[in-house]
Structures are given as structure tokens and as C-alpha cells.
Amino acid sequence: MSYDETPAPGLVIVYMPDRGVGDLMWHLPTLRAIAASTPEGRVLLAARPSSRARDLLAAEPCVVAVDYLDYRAGTFRNLVEIADFYKLCRRRKPRAVWILEKIDRPAIGAALAGVPERRGFGLGHGQERWLTHKPFLPRSMRPAHRIEKLAALETGHGLSVTSREPALVPIPAAVEAMEARFAGLPRPWIVYGVGSSEPSRCWPMERFGELTRELADLGGTRFWLGGFGDSAAVEGQLAAGADGVNVCDLKMDTAAALTSRADLFIGNNSGPLNIAASVGVTSIGLFAGTAPLDYSRFLHSIVGPEEGMAFLGVESVAPIARLSL
Numbered sequence: 001m002s003y004d005e006t007p008a009p010g011l012v013i014v015y016m017p018d019r020g021v022g023d024l025m026w027h028l029p030t031l032r033a034i035a036a037s038t039p040e041g042r043v044l045l046a047a048r049p050s051s052r053a054r055d056l057l058a059a060e061p062c063v064v065a066v067d068y069l070d071y072r073a074g075t076f077r078n079l080v081e082i083a084d085f086y087k088l089c090r091r092r093k094p095r096a097v098w099i100l101e102k103i104d105r106p107a108i109g110a111a112l113a114g115v116p117e118r119r120g121f122g123l124g125h126g127q128e129r130w131l132t133h134k135p136f137l138p139r140s141m142r143p144a145h146r147i148e149k150l151a152a153l154e155t156g157h158g159l160s161v162t163s164r165e166p167a168l169v170p171i172p173a174a175v176e177a178m179e180a181r182f183a184g185l186p187r188p189w190i191v192y193g194v195g196s197s198e199p200s201r202c203w204p205m206e207r208f209g210e211l212t213r214e215l216a217d218l219g220g221t222r223f224w225l226g227g228f229g230d231s232a233a234v235e236g237q238l239a240a241g242a243d244g245v246n247v248c249d250l251k252m253d254t255a256a257a258l259t260s261r262a263d264l265f266i267g268n269n270s271g272p273l274n275i276a277a278s279v280g281v282t283s284i285g286l287f288a289g290t291a292p293l294d295y296s297r298f299l300h301s302i303v304g305p306e307e308g309m310a311f312l313g314v315e316s317v318a319p320i321a322r323l324s325l
Contacts, residue, residue: 007064009093012038013110015046015085016053017101019071020197021252021271023146024051025278026295027100028060028166030150033159034098035062044092046085046106055253056275059169067092078105085109100150102127102142119157121149133157147295164295166278174257182258185245188220188325191259191276192244193267194234195226201269203286203309205233207317209242211266214318216243218325223247223262225255225272264324266317268309269293282324288312300324 099120107130122136222244265276288304304312
């Protein structure tokens with residue numbers, strides 16, 4: 001179903017309040033499990049715009065539509081967020097909501113809107129008084145990683161999840177467009193994920209240039225993928241002699257489509273890294289000073305010195321890249 005169509009009332013809303021693309025990927029197994037527990041086999045998703053859920057889940061069969069709810073600022077932000085979710089529930093008329101967090105604003109909004117079934121994390125927070133179904137996650141799980149909390153929620157509510165692999169479905173038309181655009185470029189295709197929302201997570205751009213020269217004997221094509229703000233720095237590396245194609249102009253859905261056709265992804269702890277692993281591409285994640293990710297069998301982490309990404313050398317990355325092709 002197109003996101004522009006209006007679903008019939010009575011579906012289940014799943015609320016995922018996290019901001020990032022990576023967070024969205026972590027939630028996909030839970031989202032599908034909730035959908036599978038309904039007669040319709042499909043749910044509505046409420047998420048933050050920064051998750052890019054509308055673009056990335058356009059080919060996901062269990063998602064009927066995506067509604068965006070943004071963070072609010074100001075003195076009355078809590079009341080405004082309650083009102084936002086109340087209005088969403090009054091418009092969609094769901095029979096149930098699942099809140100994949102501990103916050104109480106959506107639970108209050110759903111209760112005021114008369115949604116009869118409300119489930120959420122709990123975790124000893126005020127959310128619990130507005131929920132209708134236990135079990136709640138125990139207070140002791142507050143420090144746990146989000147994936148651990150999702151797994152505990154699934155077990156407690158009898159949801160069936162056989163794999164934590166996100167198995168993101170790229171949009172077929174976008175895949176065809178990427179294949180047509182780059183059809184003449186030699187393989188292997190290696191995508192460099194050069195951007196990140198946090199500068200401290202970024203491997204210096206010149207290191208990717210050094211890596212390109214170190215792996216030049218492998219032939220193929222290097223795609224430099226980052227945000228729009230990374231394009232100038234990428235062009236600087238290409239002008240300095242690094243090989244490759246600047247694809248920082250791609251939107252997230254087309255970036256996912258291109259990555260799904262790659263032979264290898266190498267990049268920073270970022271949304272594109274999570275997407276690469278989620279579409280089943282061997283992905284080398286670069287980490288330093290932060291905990292590595294390990295939720296997917298396609299994700300292989302290289303952990304640099306605690307001092308930061310600037311201290312992670314090409315000699316630590318190039319041999320693993322060779323072995324991964």
C-alpha cells in the first residue's frame with residue numbers, strides 16, 4: 001500500500017521514538033513480530049522523521065503507512081507530544097498501540113484517545129500506569145542496550161522472532177535505477193561510508209584515500225557515500241588522486257539500493273553502515289572510543305584505539321577488507 005492511502009481503522013500502531021536510521025534497523029525484527037501477531041499481518045508505524053522510515057520501509061510488506069512525529073521543544077513540549085499522539089490515535093483509530101520505549105507521552109495520548117490496548121517497555125517509569133498489558137521490563141534493564149530490551153519485550157509478550165537480522169527490503173525501482181546508472185563500472189563494488197552524525201565517529205577522509213590506493217590492485221569501483229555536507233571533502237580526495245565515484249548526492253532509499261548491490265561496505269558507525277548490514281552486504285564497521293555493533297552476521301567491527309578514530313590506521317583495515325572480498 002502506498003503511504004498516501006488511508007488505511008482502514010482498527011490497525012495496530014507501533015511507536016518507535018528513536019531518531020536514527022540505525023535504530024530503525026534494530027527495530028525491524030520486533031516490528032515484523034508485532035505485525036505477525038495481528039490478523040492483518042500489518043501495522044502502522046509512528047516514528048521520527050530522522051529515521052527516514054518512509055523512504056527505507058517503502059518496500060516493507062508489514063508496514064501499511066508511516067506517520068512522522070517529531071521531537072518538540074519549549075516549556076510545554078510534553079503536553080504538545082501528548083497532544084500529537086492523541087491526535088494521531090483519533091485519526092487512525094487503532095485498536096492497540098505498542099510503544100517501543102519507556103516514555104509516557106504516547107501512552108497518555110493513546111489512553112486519552114480511548115485506545116483499548118496499550119503495551120510498552122515500562123522499566124519502572126510513569127508509562128506503566130497508562131499501559132493495559134504486562135509484563136513490563138524490570139527497572140534493572142534500564143542500562144541495557146535497546147536490542148536487549150526489544151528481545152525481552154518480545155519474550156514477555158509471546159512474540160516470535162527467529163532472527164535479529166533486519167533483512168531490509170530495498171525498493172526494487174531504486175535498485176534498478178542504481179544498476180542502470182552504474183552498469184558499466186567494473187567490480188568489485190566497494191562502498192565507503194564516509195559520513196556520520198557525530199564527527200568523533202568519522203575516520204579521517206584522507207584515510208579512505210589511503211585505503212583506496214592500498215587496495216588498488218583489487219580493481220573494481222569505489223563509491224564514496226556520505227551526507228551532502230561530505231561531498232566537498234570527497235571531491236578533495238578524488239582530486240588528490242583517490243579513485244572512485246562521489247555518491248553523496250544519493251538519498252537514503254537510493255543509497256540503500258546501491259549498497260544492496262555492493263560486494264563490500266567499509267565505513268563509520270553510521271546509518272549507512274547499519275543499512276549495509278541490513279541488506280545483507282558484508283560490512284566492515286570502523287569504531288574507536290565507542291562500543292562496536294554486533295547484531296548482524298554481516299557486520300564485522302574493527303575497533304581502534306581509545307584515543308579516537310584518527311589513531312586507527314589503514315594497516316588495520318586493508319587486510320580485513322581483502323579477506324572480506
